[in-house]
Structure formats: C-alpha cells, structure tokens
Amino acid sequence: MALSEFELIERYFTGIGASRDDVILGVGDDAALVAPRSGRRLALSLDTLVAGVHFPLDAPVEDIGYKSLAVNLSDLAAMAAEPAWLLLALTLPQADPDWLERFAKGLAALANESGMALIGGDISRGQAVAITVQVVGYVDRPLRRDGARPGDGLYVSGTLGDAALGLQLWQGGQRGGAHVDHLIERLHRPTPRIALARALADLANAAIDVSDGLLADAGHLAERSAVAIIIEPHRLPQSSAFRNLAPAGRAASLAVTGGDDYELCLSLPLNREEEAQRRARRAGVELTRVGRVDQGRGVRLISAAGQTISFERLGYEHFPVETG
C-alpha cells in the first residue's frame, strides 16, 4: 500500500535530531511552534539541492541527507549562528521507503551532532529529487558579508579544492584508497564550520562560506563590503590528498575556483590574527591567510612574485559574478 505524505512524514521524519526545550510542537501540525529564547536574534536560511546539479545522481543516499543539512548549516556558520531548528521539504518522483530511511539517517546524524531539532516537513511528488532545507539558529554577534575593511587579512578555514577534485574522481568512477576516499568524503559530507565561526565572531569583520569557489565567494564579500580583495593562490591551503591527486597544472585553478568545500572565508584585522589562530587551534581547524582586503572593488589574483594573474591563465572559464 502506498503511504500518504502524512504517513511518510510520521514514519521517517518524526523525532529527528536533538530534543530541545525551545520546541513546543514539532512535525505533525499545520506549522511547528517554537519559543525563541528571549532577547536573542535569529538567523534563517534555506537552500535547495537538486539531484544531478547539487549532488551526483548516484551519491549515497545517507550522504545526500547529510549534505542537505550541511550546506545549510554552513550558511549559519557564515553568520556565526548557533543551530537550533530545521524544516525539510522533499520533492520525490516516488516514495521509496528505503530511500527515505537512508536519507533520514544521514540527516539525523548531522542534526544530532549539531543539537538541532527537525520541526517541520513536507513531501511532494515531482520529476526529480529536490531537497529544500530551512535552518534557524540563534545569533549573538553576526558575521555579515558587508564588514570587510581595507587592511584586513583574508583567511580561509581547512583546505580548498577537495570537493571539486572529489567530484571529478567520483564521476570518473574512482573509489578506494585513502586519498580518493578523503576527497570524496569532502564532497559528500562537508563539515560546516560552526564552532570556528562562533569562536571568531568577535574578532572577524566579515565572513562568507565557500560554496561557489573562493574566487566567486570572495567576489560577493568584496561587492557587499565595497572593497577590493587580493587573493594569493600560492597560499591556498591544500590537503595532502589534493596535492597528490590534482591533475598537473590544474591544482591552483581547482583550489581557487572549485566549489562545494563549505569552508569559511573570513576578513579579519591583521593584528587579531594571532588570537584568531589560537582559537582556531582550539576548535581543531586550520586557519590560513590567503590574501588581503584593499581599497577599490573586485577580486584580483596575485602571484608569489607580486604579479597579477589573469583568470584566463588560471584556466578558469565560467565566472558567475562580475568582479570588475
């Protein structure tokens, strides 16, 4: 017997995530009810993941569940918010109980880890799998995109290019081996930098998460803050798996333009770098200075010798925003 939307939500999406005392009513009514902690601001974000666009059609279903929440948590991280609640809208060609169970498992793993409660859900029929997750978090000191100032250093967490290379490997059918596994794991299960963002919220002037690639996302930061951003590609942090497997001559391009790493890009006064590094170590995340903020507009790439690098020379073809 085919289950109704109502029954599917009941069965697979009730009681997912942490139990929270600010949730009055979760999944199962016309809307969820929460009692926000008094005097605290909220950050809200929603993102859709479409099969074949935002994740490979053959990605492990648990990983699709995990990543759907991770990319949204990454937006909360970029605001230095503390995750609280999530809502989920699924569009599916058919209701496959095995798919739903595995998806819910992956989602629940990260929801629990993040202390979030799933409070609302909606399942619709549609041609392709699409997942919209909505996250809400408390925020005390928001990290916005518009606070970068000339003189700041530009920093990124973790390593860059892993997910883009992981996607190439996955699509090429490569599996197994520590390096390959690491890069594919980075693609399917990105780590939202919640703890790091909250640790740096009072030091940094601005932040954005690296979802479209550092070049594009630094472009958003530059535009919102009305500043120029100079990136030094030779400084970009690369994992050893990436260094080992990146195609010759393509490493710099992949690291600068590759999307889906969900690392943080922060603009931070240089005189706060030492304290920021201390806190990053405590959070267990590498923090690397990759450039600086200047007066002007747009993003420029500079070589170790101080020469401007053209985007073309970098092997970059499609650029989603104007960088002046």
Add this chain to the structure above:
Amino acid sequence: MALSEFELIERYFTGIGASRDDVILGVGDDAALVAPRSGRRLALSLDTLVAGVHFPLDAPVEDIGYKSLAVNLSDLAAMAAEPAWLLLALTLPQADPDWLERFAKGLAALANESGMALIGGDISRGQAVAITVQVVGYVDRPLRRDGARPGDGLYVSGTLGDAALGLQLWQGGQRGGAHVDHLIERLHRPTPRIALARALADLANAAIDVSDGLLADAGHLAERSAVAIIIEPHRLPQSSAFRNLAPAGRAASLAVTGGDDYELCLSLPLNREEEAQRRARRAGVELTRVGRVDQGRGVRLISAAGQTISFERLGYEHFPVETG
C-alpha cells in the same frame, strides 16, 4: 548575458513585501537576521509547490507567485499566527526574467497585503519549476490539530469545492463568465483565513486548513485529537458559482473531497458558536457548521436523514489516510 543566481535574487527578490522593524538583515547575505519580539512564540511552516502537481503548468505566473505564498499563509492561519517573514527557494529550468518578474509581482501582492517581509531567497536550476516557501509568524494562542473534543461542533469558513471545480474548468479550457471566473480565481488565488483564525483563536479548540479536501483534513484532525468526526455533506457551504456549474450528481463529492480551497476547518464548543459567528461576520467570512465531534475514531459522513453515507456512494476513489 545570463544572470547569476546572485544577480537574479538581487534584481527580483530584494525589498519584496512590507518593511518591518523586526528584520535586521534581509536578502543578500548567507542568512537573514531577525529580532523576534520578546516573549512571543513563533510558528514555522514550509511547503513546496511543483508545476503540474500543485498548479497547472499553464497557470498565470502572477497567480503561481500569489498561490505559493497563500498556501503557506493558510498553514499559519490554521495555527492562528500573525504572518511576519518569508523565505523563498525557487527551482527553475532556466532563468526567464519575464517569468521571474511576474512571479515576484504575484508574491509581493500577497506579502504586502499580509504585512510580511521577504528576507531570504535561493534560486536553483532543475528540470521542473518547483517553489518552496517558508513562512514564520508570531503566535499568541496557537490553534493546534490535537484539541478537538467530543461535543464540539465542526465548522468551515467560506465555501468548499470551488478550487476542485475551478481546476476541472481550467483544464477543460473554459474561461470567462462570472461563475467560471470566480471558481478559477478560487483555484489560482486562494484566500488564507488569517484574520478569521486570529479572531477565533480563543474560542476554537482545534483547527486545520482544508488543502487535501475536507474529508482528508478532518481525518487528520480526528487522528491527532483521538476523536471521531461526523460530517453532514448536505450542510457544506457551496458558492453560487459552484452550485451552478458543478456536474449533476458530483457536487457533494467535490465539496467533501475537493482540495485546494484553503478554507479553515475548526472544532469549536457548540456554546461558543454564537460568539464565533459574530466575530466571523466582523471578519467578513462565512462560518458554517458542517458536523460534529464525537467519541471514537475516524471520519463518518451522515445524510440529512441520519444515515451513514459510504465513501464509495459519494463517488470517492482515492483516499490518502486511513479513517478507520
């Protein structure tokens, strides 16, 4: 030149809806920031509308924008919430500026009317048009699904069956004439019953909005409240357009099972009916008693002569929930 997601959101979805002093940061950062009014609870809901499933592929684009918000506002109405903020996730096969402009226009009309601000947006590429709207509202006295009590009367707002008949007319290519126009308007531009719900919040014991058809939605109410609900189909309020155009012998079935009217179904102590009627008149909405709540489980249909009517006799074929 193709516009990026970023530019599309900037151009079409910035500044939509009311200006609100509880919004700190709207569209354009990693997440929106709001400062909820102290001590008030929030209701959150999200729903996806898929082209060809939740609205006809050839529906006017302004109406798609309007309806995407209306069906979500209807969920807030069913909780007796006061609309505040909305976020929007669009999946589109291609970014057609004309489509986006018309969609935004329809959405903005209802957002303004409801005093809501659009605070976040996301545009993705996908095979079919799909729209996920997330709404948040303040709620003082929530109307839940689980409060119906034996002895209550069952009430609905407005008229039923209009949207289901409107869909048949639309799909049959009928246009023009006051009756046809009325029913198609009811399909494309449902009216969320926000004001009525808030006026009745302290009188009613439970509420749900009629999206899947009264029979199915009363089933949800009965299940959540652990009661039996008796519906008297001859009492169902029908518009004159509906009475004029419903196919002979199909009117009762359409009114009881037709979805998409987005009226409210309320469970209300009988001794409060008079006061409820007074308030409904003030809100300019018809309120009709269509049945009652009893001990037991499930939903039953009873004729004017007091006989049980089988679902089959009503011409009903597919029923999404068990009604015992």
